[in-house]
Structure formats: structure tokens, C-alpha cells
Amino acid sequence: MKSYRKELWFNVPTRRSFVNITTEIEKCMRESGVKEGLILVNAMHITASVFINDDESGLHKDYDKWLEKLAPHEPVSQYRHNVSEDNADAHMKRQIMGREVVVAITEGKLDFGPWEQIFYGEFDGRRKKRALVKIIGE
Numbered sequence: 001m002k003s004y005r006k007e008l009w010f011n012v013p014t015r016r017s018f019v020n021i022t023t024e025i026e027k028c029m030r031e032s033g034v035k036e037g038l039i040l041v042n043a044m045h046i047t048a049s050v051f052i053n054d055d056e057s058g059l060h061k062d063y064d065k066w067l068e069k070l071a072p073h074e075p076v077s078q079y080r081h082n083v084s085e086d087n088a089d090a091h092m093k094r095q096i097m098g099r100e101v102v103v104a105i106t107e108g109k110l111d112f113g114p115w116e117q118i119f120y121g122e123f124d125g126r127r128k129k130r131a132l133v134k135i136i137g138e
Contacts, residue, residue: 004032012125037137042100090124
């Protein structure tokens, strides 16, 4: 069995953003040489997310608005975590959107359903963060 590991680094210039990383994940898959297996992609920071959904700007705006309603950034004083920080909302948004995804690799391709893409979700940006790509298979 083959095993492959790579870290993808991000420095999102805004507090919140969704970045389509499907192309980078496909590149990793090709580099790995795995034709049949599994690929794990996970955010290695507790204020970021990796998720699968449609790459449609209206949906991303809806997600941003919905997440901000569920866990608003301001006022920062509403969160106990923010006694020494200002990112409690980012932790909660990450919890909702998820830490990681696992995708099957079949015949050398990501085995997606229609419209599925992989995204890195940033909820406390403006600094360097990373996601792990781990691939195993034959």
C-alpha cells in the first residue's frame, strides 16, 4: 500500500473566506500515484474547516450569513473564550462546518457526486494556516 502526506498552506487576507482547494487535492492525488484508495483532507487549525459542497457564490454567501447568525463575531464580549482572544465565533463556525473530509479515489479520480468540490473554510484568517492531505491506497 502507498502512503502520501502533504501540507497545504493558506494565508487568507480576510477574517472569513471559503477557498476551493479541489485542484490542489487532485494534484496531490496524482503525485501520490494512488489509483484506488482514500484521501483525507483536514484543517490543522481549530478555527478553520474543510468541507465538501457546491462551488456556487450565492451558496457561499448564504453560508457566511447563516454562520454569522449562528455564531456572530460581535460583540466579542458575549463569549467567555474572548477574555483573552477575539475568535470564539471562529471555533464555533469550525465546529458546524467540520474538521475534515474523506473522499474515495476510484480509477485515479476523486469519486465525487455531481457538483461536489472540496473547500477550505477560514473563520479567523489573516495569518498562515495549513490543511493536511493524507492519501493511502494502491
